Amino acid sequence: MIEIPKTYDPKEGERQHYERWEARGYFAPEINQDPNAPMFSIVIPPPNVTGSLHMGHALQHTMMDVLARYKRMSGYRTLWLPGMDHAGISTQLMVTRDLKKEGLTRHDLGRDKFVERVWKWKEQYGGQILNQMRQEGVSVDWSRFKFTMDEDLSRAVREVFVRLYDEGLIYRGNRIVNWCPNDQTVLSDLEVQRDPQKGKLYYLRYPFKNRDGAVTVATTRPETMLGDTAVAVNPNDERYASLIGEVLVLPIVNREIPIVADEFVESEFGTGAVKVTPAHDPNDYEMGKRHNLAEVAVIDRFARMTEEAGADFAGLDRYKARELVIEKLEALNLLEKTDDYEFSISKCERCKTVIEPLISTQWFCRMDQLRDLALAKLRDEGKPRFVPRVPYEKVYADWLENLRDWTISRQLWWGHQIPAWYTKDGDVIVARSVEEARQKAGTDDLTQDEDVLDTWFSSALWPFSTMGWPDETEDLRTFYPTSVLITGRDIIFLWVSRMMMTGLKFMGAEAFDDVYVHGTITDKHGQRMSKTKANGVDPLDVFEKYGVDATRLTLASAGATDMRWNDKHVESYRNFANKIWNAARFCLMNAEGGDSGDAPFANREQLPLHDRWILSRLNRTAGAVKQQLDTYDFHGVVQTLYHFFWDDFCDWYIELSKASVTADTPSPDRSLARARLFSILEQALRLLHPFMPYLTEELWQKLPVKHAMFLHPAYRGAEPTIMLAAFPEEDAALIDERAETEMQAIIDLISRVRNIRSEMNIKPGDRIQLMIAAKADLQPVFAASTDQIARLTRAKEVSVDGHTDMPKASARAVLAGGAEVAVPLEGLIDFAQERARLVREKEKLQKEAGKLEAQLGNADFVARAPAEKVEELRARVTDIGQRTTALDQMLEALS
């Protein structure tokens, strides 16, 4: 007898097991000794160096770990590659904030010192998430850990940059961009968020130069009028048709500007005439290009007015300038009116500062060729396969279709400095290194471009840069393309699509076969968890309270849909973990003799029903689990495992085995029963392991079984651990329909008797007598199980025959299929109560029969529904009829 505590304490094993797994190299693909093993690989979406573990991480890490462990146990050469992202802007902001506390700016330090400081910060605080990840139990290969700023990854970045530049896909240009006046850098469209905003719509009058009157334009940003170089109207707008080509005098600045015609203008909006500020609005910029308009920059990089805005304005903040413009226009009687107006405004995703569109020289990446590669892959091969396919495949494709050039330079110091150098004459040399640049330029007198690359540029190369590209490494040959990417929907554009494009371009193959897009964990009100709202739940707290395994089950069961977080969920899975613990506890308490014999389920035909049944259920479960894992049905697979373990194994199999297992005297039968119990438990633990790594390892190690025997052949010789044991596969030969049907009859019978006990208020300690009447086919089934039936219904006597004459004073029930059971209750039965119970029973049946008969009475149904459907209904009606008749007889007997 092996004694373990009554309650599972998750903390005990968590650290210890993880350290052992890691130390022994179980996470590395090299543990697999089968040269022909199939491959499975995942690269982790690298968390930001500034980050700490949140629910989103815990969710996706759980899912990745489930898959990695499942595949590893199934004999796949499995690589889950971990890493971290340098997170350009976020990290630079973090360190800048630190400096501010010391009263310093980054400029006080200078670039080199600042970057040095960021590295130091990274060593000290960065990557705390990595230790938190260890707690989650993630089976990542830490020996392959990568950081996006590692030298090898930086080399890949430069290589890609040079190749794209040489092909003309990367270029430097002067264009309107999103500028963050706070972070002092350009941002890509994807790093800008649109927020609804309550503001005003100002109607400004611009007088004609050569005639009386004025044209009124509407704007939300009157301060930009100082930079206007035209007014545009729709060419089909009759109101303005005759005015096209006329000249207006821009108030305050007194610049002469033309009225131009452009399709872009919506006649219905405002006055149908639009002021055009090419230097400060993306649309106006495009219009300016179309009409050859001057670009007058009136706002600078600090969102202050420039000299160009005029002496009264120069140096003013953009919002102060707005007030002054309005003031001046009012004085000139050129402000027609002001309306309240709600619109959306672009903000910096990081610091929430309002973006200022500016014309600036930046590096851009042309996306057309890359986009076409990705679209062709999707169209021709259906790759990547999105799960769920709807809506993500369409979202992905639509975005690609409308892709515009990507602004890849950033005015930051933390990141990959752009591998471009300038000669004194201003020639641009793009090269892999300064040496190469010097060689190309023929001079040493070069200055490197100050800017760094968008963080997502290096992320885009992640699946192959981490595996050694541009070298042709063994890892690339083995693990690329990766098997699946697990990610949230917020980075499909920022990251997923870009990895796909660069993978196709530089590896000639998709970055991953499948993309699984998981749901979002929200707070109980359905709100996104966020730091600013302070509504987040810290996964580490949850681990502490309920254990890692329970948390993992909760997260896995969320699947692809959003889930409102509630500790109750984790609590129920904590209870499940405890249930598993105690089922094992029962087995271990009855361990003696259970380790005898390696094939406890031999001679299958002679096995007791419950043994054949549990084998069938186990194999069915294994089949379902495989099918569900292979289709990323995380929610489904958790349900499957939960119900198999709790309902089938605990509620029925253990209970049905108890008589044999707990027999007082040792016997071959007892040993065999114990061995069978261990066998099922052992396999169940293996099925559960990908989800509950700690608990299953803890228990598996305690089982009195020959552990090495269960290792997957690919790991033969390894120190036994459940994480390298073979994942149970369905053996179709062990699926036993007959056993399941017969077992169902017994379960029904027991449930009905228990129902009688409960409804008739029979005291738990009272032993009852059971009389079962069954047809010839079921008689032997019940007869063979009378001991177990007696045990589970607390009966002292069970008889089975064809048609017993039931005593009048008995509570009775009729089972599906026609078997009847009676519980004689001489002196105990309350006839009125029993009648009421039977009437309720009958009413239920009649309600169902009513529906069925109505359907069968419908000629159309009988004529058009599939014949087997009609047959099925008829059979059900017949069955209900028989049971009703039986109930009537019972009622009659009671009257």
Add this chain to the structure above:
RNA sequence: AGGCGCGUAGCUCAGGGGUAGAGCACUACCUUGACACGGUAGGGGUCUGGGGUUCAAAUCCCCACGCGCCUACCA
């Protein structure tokens, strides 16, 4: 403004043309030799509303309402 998703038991969610499901919560009984983080038996839903297709709709289609997300060049 468009696109998409969702609306199922008090709560959180599965399911998805043919007998409405789970967990939690609730009721009653039970400390039965694994587990009260447990056992047994129950109660509870006209599957948001309205139309349509069909022999049959919670499920498919249309409309409405409510909620959420994404995309966007209406100043």
